[in-house]
Amino acid sequence: MLLSLKGKFPSAILALADGTVFLGQSIGATGSTVGEVVFNTAMSGYQEILTDPSYCQQIVTLTYPHIGNYGVNDEDIEADKVYAAGLIIRDLPLVASNFRKTLTLNQYLVRENTVAIAGIDTRQLTRHLRSKGAQNGCIVGLPVGEEATQAQITRAVAQAKGAPNMAGLDLAKVVSVKQPYEWTQTEWKLGQGYGMQIAPRHHVVAFDFGVKKNILRMIAERGAQITVVPAETSAADVLKLAPDGVFLANGPGDPEPCDYAVRAARELIEAGVPTFGICLGHQIMALAMGAKTYKMKFGHHGANHPVKDLDNGRVSITSQNHGFAVDAESLPATLRPTHISLFDNTLQGLAHVSKPAFCFQGHPEASPGPHDISYLFDRFAALMDKQKNA
Numbered sequence: 001m002l003l004s005l006k007g008k009f010p011s012a013i014l015a016l017a018d019g020t021v022f023l024g025q026s027i028g029a030t031g032s033t034v035g036e037v038v039f040n041t042a043m044s045g046y047q048e049i050l051t052d053p054s055y056c057q058q059i060v061t062l063t064y065p066h067i068g069n070y071g072v073n074d075e076d077i078e079a080d081k082v083y084a085a086g087l088i089i090r091d092l093p094l095v096a097s098n099f100r101k102t103l104t105l106n107q108y109l110v111r112e113n114t115v116a117i118a119g120i121d122t123r124q125l126t127r128h129l130r131s132k133g134a135q136n137g138c139i140v141g142l143p144v145g146e147e148a149t150q151a152q153i154t155r156a157v158a159q160a161k162g163a164p165n166m167a168g169l170d171l172a173k174v175v176s177v178k179q180p181y182e183w184t185q186t187e188w189k190l191g192q193g194y195g196m197q198i199a200p201r202h203h204v205v206a207f208d209f210g211v212k213k214n215i216l217r218m219i220a221e222r223g224a225q226i227t228v229v230p231a232e233t234s235a236a237d238v239l240k241l242a243p244d245g246v247f248l249a250n251g252p253g254d255p256e257p258c259d260y261a262v263r264a265a266r267e268l269i270e271a272g273v274p275t276f277g278i279c280l281g282h283q284i285m286a287l288a289m290g291a292k293t294y295k296m297k298f299g300h301h302g303a304n305h306p307v308k309d310l311d312n313g314r315v316s317i318t319s320q321n322h323g324f325a326v327d328a329e330s331l332p333a334t335l336r337p338t339h340i341s342l343f344d345n346t347l348q349g350l351a352h353v354s355k356p357a358f359c360f361q362g363h364p365e366a367s368p369g370p371h372d373i374s375y376l377f378d379r380f381a382a383l384m385d386k387q388k389n390a
């Protein structure tokens, strides 16, 4: 437990389903939360991570030891609320400084009703998750003045054990919008903030499985007007919108139960509509073509993952956030691998051999992370240009 936090914040419990218990300080809401505990190795971008809908029902532990140094602001959000089920960190600096800061991380977590624990040996926790695999956990933020009792610890372990298993969970339709909406916001620029697409040359229909705002901004930046549609929209309804391209978004949960999305993706790809998928969207495109997906041991969550482009040998440092992957052994003849992870050789990118469709497992929009692989957004725009001019 870090002495600097003790006495300044109430006590908190972190319990894993295997019975491992850590005690620390509550830096968010009072109460308890459960979810799959995963570790993310990005050094900054905690606000983008907390608001990424792909973290729905996951508790994130950040391996970088100082989290909160630059506070939070109103702009670095990937959705309009915090989606992560909870946050685990080592140290919360008591001074947060940045010219864009509107709140401290602690104030933000309380406002967003997010349970969070600090003062945890996140290195020990991460080594545990890495050797045993991701597992469910429970964080309990205690009221001011209360210390953790054995009964509360036992109850927290039981809550962790009782949490639903991520494998088999369809969360895309849970987090998806209920009504379509239009998107025109473009990328953020220093001194200007976010821009707006006023002269679009493409119309993109984006399936919202839990879409990150920065993906939409990067597609809009390259010339698109975007109609975001609910996860369960049929291919026929998408075709009625006469799109130049279709985007399959990132999102939480297991891709396999998303049969409605798999069906729609198959029909749109076979109809020859230029299609681009990211993360869950990549997994859905692979399933649509007949490949299989599987649950990884602890997944990829970070901002420095090297990925090789198999077409030209180029290596990009990429942002990653996934717990499932496409089984390379299961690829049908219609899909060819385009990218692999240099950490573990797992599949990172696919392209259809005869249709204008491709997808990527990592996060070319970063947020947070390096922009090495943003060329995939250019590729999507080029694919739509080519189809239009054909």
Ligand SMILES: NC(=O)CC[C@H](N)C(=O)O
Residues within 6 Å of the ligand: 054, 249, 250, 251, 252, 253, 254, 255, 278, 279, 280, 281, 321, 322, 323, 324, 325
């Ligand atoms: N970021 C994402 O789209 C994640 C996809 C999927 N939920 C996974 O964990 O693999």
